[in-house]
Amino acid sequence: MKKSKNEKDAKKRYEEYVSRFTPGSRSVSNGIKAFVVGGALCSAAFVVQNFIQQNFGLESKEAGTIVTVGLIFAAQLLTGLGLYAPLAKFAGAGVIVPITGFANSMVATAMEFKSEGPVLGVGSKLFQLAGPVIVCGISVSVIVGLIYYVMGIFDFKLPWV
Amino acid sequence: MADNKLGRQTVTFKNFPQIYTAFSTAGKKEGRGPLGNWFDSILEDDKIGQKTWEEAETKMLKDTVVGAVRKAGIDKHEIDVIFNGDLINQLMSSSYAVRELGIPFLGLYGACSTMSESLIMAGAFVNAGYSKYAAAAASSHFCTAERQFRMPLAHGNQKPPSAQLTVTGCGCALLRESEGAAGCCEGKPVYVTGGTIGKIVDKGINDTNMMGAAMAPAAVDTIETHFRDTGRDPEFYDMIFTGDLGKIGKNIVKDMLGKKGFDMTKNYEDCGCMIYGEDQDAHSGGSGCGCSGSVLCGYIFQNMKKGIFKNVLIVSTGALLSTISTQQGESIPGIAHAVAISTEKERV
Amino acid sequence: MEWMEILKVFLVGGIICLIGQLLIDYTKLTPARILVIFVTAGAVLTALGLYEPLVTFGKSGATVPLPGFGYNLAKGAMNAVQTDGLMGALTGGIKETAAGITAAIFFGYLIALIFDPKPKS
Numbered sequence: 001m002k003k004s005k006n007e008k009d010a011k012k013r014y015e016e017y018v019s020r021f022t023p024g025s026r027s028v029s030n031g032i033k034a035f036v037v038g039g040a041l042c043s044a045a046f047v048v049q050n051f052i053q054q055n056f057g058l059e060s061k062e063a064g065t066i067v068t069v070g071l072i073f074a075a076q077l078l079t080g081l082g083l084y085a086p087l088a089k090f091a092g093a094g095v096i097v098p099i100t101g102f103a104n105s106m107v108a109t110a111m112e113f114k115s116e117g118p119v120l121g122v123g124s125k126l127f128q129l130a131g132p133v134i135v136c137g138i139s140v141s142v143i144v145g146l147i148y149y150v151m152g153i154f155d156f157k158l159p160w161v
Numbered sequence: 162m163a164d165n166k167l168g169r170q171t172v173t174f175k176n177f178p179q180i181y182t183a184f185s186t187a188g189k190k191e192g193r194g195p196l197g198n199w200f201d202s203i204l205e206d207d208k209i210g211q212k213t214w215e216e217a218e219t220k221m222l223k224d225t226v227v228g229a230v231r232k233a234g235i236d237k238h239e240i241d242v243i244f245n246g247d248l249i250n251q252l253m254s255s256s257y258a259v260r261e262l263g264i265p266f267l268g269l270y271g272a273c274s275t276m277s278e279s280l281i282m283a284g285a286f287v288n289a290g291y292s293k294y295a296a297a298a299a300s301s302h303f304c305t306a307e308r309q310f311r312m313p314l315a316h317g318n319q320k321p322p323s324a325q326l327t328v329t330g331c332g333c334a335l336l337r338e339s340e341g342a343a344g345c346c347e348g349k350p351v352y353v354t355g356g357t358i359g360k361i362v363d364k365g366i367n368d369t370n371m372m373g374a375a376m377a378p379a380a381v382d383t384i385e386t387h388f389r390d391t392g393r394d395p396e397f398y399d400m401i402f403t404g405d406l407g408k409i410g411k412n413i414v415k416d417m418l419g420k421k422g423f424d425m426t427k428n429y430e431d432c433g434c435m436i437y438g439e440d441q442d443a444h445s446g447g448s449g450c451g452c453s454g455s456v457l458c459g460y461i462f463q464n465m466k467k468g469i470f471k472n473v474l475i476v477s478t479g480a481l482l483s484t485i486s487t488q489q490g491e492s493i494p495g496i497a498h499a500v501a502i503s504t505e506k507e508r509v
Numbered sequence: 510m511e512w513m514e515i516l517k518v519f520l521v522g523g524i525i526c527l528i529g530q531l532l533i534d535y536t537k538l539t540p541a542r543i544l545v546i547f548v549t550a551g552a553v554l555t556a557l558g559l560y561e562p563l564v565t566f567g568k569s570g571a572t573v574p575l576p577g578f579g580y581n582l583a584k585g586a587m588n589a590v591q592t593d594g595l596m597g598a599l600t601g602g603i604k605e606t607a608a609g610i611t612a613a614i615f616f617g618y619l620i621a622l623i624f625d626p627k628p629k630s
Binding site (some may be wrong): 010021022024085092094108109 | 212213214216308312313314315316317318319322323364365371374378409412413416492509
Binding site (some may be wrong): 018024027030031033034035036037038039040041042043045046047049064065067068069071072073076077079080082083092093094096097098099101102103105107108109110111112114118122123126129130132133134136137138140141144145146147148149152158160161 | 514515517519520521522523524525527528529530531532533534535537540541543544545547548549552553555556557567568569570571572573574575577578579582583585586587589590591594595597598599601602603608609610612613614616617618620621622623624625626627
């Protein structure tokens, strides 16, 4: 239903009224936790990647892939064990924004709908939250590729690249 | 003709249907809360040996109805009708619970307002003489509601302080005509004396983490209407309870009714604020049909039996949203029904 | 590898997560939307040539968070266009991220089949 201007104003007034009764999130401590945990997670990934690179004679890209896969597996295992939700409750974006959050969202939804069977339950719900991420990410990458192709034809380059 | 109504929205039961027995069940977490001692039964674990969460809720609801019947010392076939509901699509838990009980069934969907809705309906049936025994019940389960309405259990996220926690719990009140009802169970008789049927009130909130704020105006509207229709005021009641507004919604009700000249600061509580302790990480409080259901059939009913509360007004509150309406960006329609309960045969 | 390098990784990763936390606390965006925004932003910034310097500076700090997923998708598409022409726009993105996506699907499916969700206590 289209809302009239009056309705919108009334809604806004009520929202302002309600905000007087609503406590804010503890943003400062939340922010610090997200920053520290997120930074630490990335640093750990970096250290492990370097270790693999040096000790197994792999290229940086290969080592990076191994670390990514490792992070995904670890996050999903923690999710299965029921430990990821409490972790995310504490660290917030610190573990939601890294690739681990994406991995968690897949297992969490899939596991929840296990009672609907391995195909229609687990199989489809694996993508309930991750689906939009993959769809948008891949679609944007295709558009980027196309634009890049056209730019190549006209030999156009972004001045700052 | 309509001499059993006051104003437009309030009904009065002149035959005083009696809440013969009531049985309440609570989940593990709720059982550890401040009201833990008042529940008739506390689940040892929230899956109670079932394969799925839905089966668990079904079993909880069924066991609660059976508990109320057993307390009354009657056979379940003596119950003429059961009014009940839950939060799951197409009233799954209610239908499956009743399927095994063989009691004539009228399903109700009032979201979290279901307990007072079913109580008004059962009261009306008994008052009118359509039923000798009528049951009113409502249930909700954290794990079934959460996966239908919110995020999966294992999903890592942070909830804002305004969010509420669906109560795993269930209440069943067994009503019968008060004529010839020998004093069942010790304590005072408890009568449903009337109720006020609420209108949908929607102030445009569409954030599902703001349920209390979405439902509070409906509670205010119903409570105000109840006072105007009956000529009563907050002082008349020993206690007024709303269903599941949580801390934010409770404060809004106090403030809004205060501005309308009704002092709610002395004898008003919200079941959602009572059911969890401060240390239980329930954010704004409990929600769900089972919240007011289990608190009414446990804490409130038992306190009335003991004579501690004489007159109580219970106002279960519901948010009539669906998962589809949320995704389409629609606002949340709120509803609240008030039920007057008394240990005296005093007409509303 | 020296401490300076690790500090850079820590800063970049931490700041990206901090931005996510601010989105969670101050907006009403749902988790799914926040993840989508991050991946899309990473891909767009890469196309504009703005994310590559961040990766050079912050390494894992820029690639482990979700914008890094968008970065890999976009970079894959651009590189593939350079080598394979137009079809590269379709194949590049997934090729570059195939290991991560496949691992997430395979392990995710396996783990979801093995474990059951637990209620909060």
